[in-house]
Amino acid sequence: MAAVWDFADFDDHEHVHMFTDRASGLKAVVAVHSSHMGPAAGGARFWHYAHKADAITDALRLSRGMSYKNAMAGLPLGGGKAVILADANGRKSPEMLRAFGRAVQSLGGQYVTAEDVGISLPDMVTIGQETRFVCGLPVENGAAGGDPxxxxxxxxxxxxxxxxxxxxxxxxxxxxxxxxxxxxxxxxxxxxxxxxxxxxxxxxxxxxxxxxxxxxxxxxxxxxxxxxxxxxxxxxxxxxxxxxxxxxxxxxxxxxxxxxxxxxxxxxxxxxxxxxxxxxxxxxxxxxxAGGIINVGLEYLGQGSREEVEARIGQIxxxxxxxxxxxxxxxxxxxxxxxxxxxxxxxxx
Structure with a gap:
């Protein structure tokens, strides 16, 4: 497999991480495209890829998109994305999600995770047991956050x-x-x-x-x-x-x-x-x-209510x-x- 620098979608990414946890079966990629605007924020995708290189390509493309999305939405957040590789049967366990949470925590806040395809609100709660660099968690009515x-x-x-x-x-x-x-x-x-x-x-x-x-x-x-x-x-x-x-x-x-x-x-x-x-x-x-990241981004930043979220979405x-x-x-x-x-x-x- 080519070095990550040689991937067509590598766009001067600041860093790209590969994580493996043998006990839980976790295989994940975390790509940080830019932290110019703030910590790199973007969801975690749980998906089966025919080739592992496709997972890296997805992480690179999606993280670059998050840099652009967060900037255009006026959020003080950079762009990052995670991909958790599913097997052909789509098996996902609490142990795997907690291992992913530990992987995110190990980055010390350089990447903030949230929901994406294949990841649910309860999954985020499980991930959040191992890291504080997470958003899209259940919130009280009227507050920013929750399902994006x-x-x-x-x-x-x-x-x-x-x-x-x-x-x-x-x-x-x-x-x-x-x-x-x-x-x-x-x-x-x-x-x-x-x-x-x-x-x-x-x-x-x-x-x-x-x-x-x-x-x-x-x-x-x-x-x-x-x-x-x-x-x-x-x-x-x-x-x-x-x-x-x-x-x-x-x-x-x-x-x-x-x-x-x-x-x-x-x-x-x-x-x-x-x-x-x-x-x-x-x-x-x-x-x-951008509506979803506006919602969970303001949740993570502690800056918004549901009313503020909807007002910002109204600017799209x-x-x-x-x-x-x-x-x-x-x-x-x-x-x-x-x-x-x-x-x-x-x-x-």
Missing amino acids: GPFTALGTYLGIKAAIQQYFGYDRAKDVRVAVQGVGSVGGNVARRLAAEGAILTLADANVDRAKALADELGAEVADAQAILTQDADVLSPNALGAVLNVNSIDQLRVPIVAGAANNQLATPEDGQRLHDRGIIFAPDYVIN PERLVEIWTESQASGRPASVVADHMAQAMIGRA
């Missing part, structure tokens, strides 16, 4: 409405056709918010039963998880895993707007240019999906409009404009 999913969904919903306003000139979701890929914790809540406003939904998920159940609840249609990318709609909202926008899928898109919560939606940087060339409005993922549409306005003025893709803004904030212009 609903807050990510809120910001994504507001971002979708901002994109509708940008393209169609009206700020409403009623009768807007939205194709939602991924209806888990975040995508499901996005779909519910849109349905409540009268949007016409088509849903897709790798878990077909979950998609059908939500479609029955909301009066929506169901599509195949891949076919959703070619759905004739007004908005495509990717809310599952990343790299869904590539040279092939972009050519087949039948929407004027792409706005969703999935991390790293662009398979390559060039795919942002491909969207721009097609005249598609793209909401950079680390801007639109303003940041998107700023990006789209600059994109139109400069002729550069929205993805490039957002990257340059974030890079300037973390001292990497």
Whole structure:
């Protein structure tokens, strides 16, 4: 396997750690991209990778995204990410989670962990038994913190409405056709918010039963998880895993707007240019999906109430409009404009 410096997604990361705990079976990667703005914060992902190198790539890409996300959200936090490697059966134990907590604690606060794909609120409580560098823990009503999913969904919903306003000139979701890929914790809540406003939904998920159940609840249609990318709609909202926008899928898109919560939606940087060339409005993922880290970040910093969290999430549409306005003025893709803004904030212009 190549040295970490040779990975295509290594971006002058400050440090990358590999952890193993034989007793519990833990294998984990923690990548710290930047601490320019503060301690590196980002969730821990529990996932099965066909190749261990893919886990390192994921950690590198996701941690860089967290640097950009936290900076663009105005949080005094750097960017980091953890990946816990699951076996093919997805076995996860309290012993493994506590071992991961000890690994985080050993970094002395350079990395602050939280939930991501495959990690739940109870899992965070277990991890928190071994480290104080953790957020996304249960909190009292009215306080920042807890499950970040609903807050990510809120910001994504507001971002979708901002994109509708940008393209169609009206700020409403009623009768807007939205194709939602991924209806888990975040995508499901996005779909519910849109349905409540009268949007016409088509849903897709790798878990077909979950998609059908939500479609029955909301009066929506169901599509195949891949076919959703070619759905004739007004908005495509990717809310599952990343790299869904590539040279092939972009050519087949039948929407004027792409706005969703999935991390790293662009398979390559060039795919942002491909969207721009097609005249598609793209909401950079680390801007639109910042609601979750705003919630748990303020929890960790001890700086916010639920009211403050929602007020900051309410600023997401303003940041998107700023990006789209600059994109139109400069002729550069929205993805490039957002990257340059974030890079300037973390001292990497």
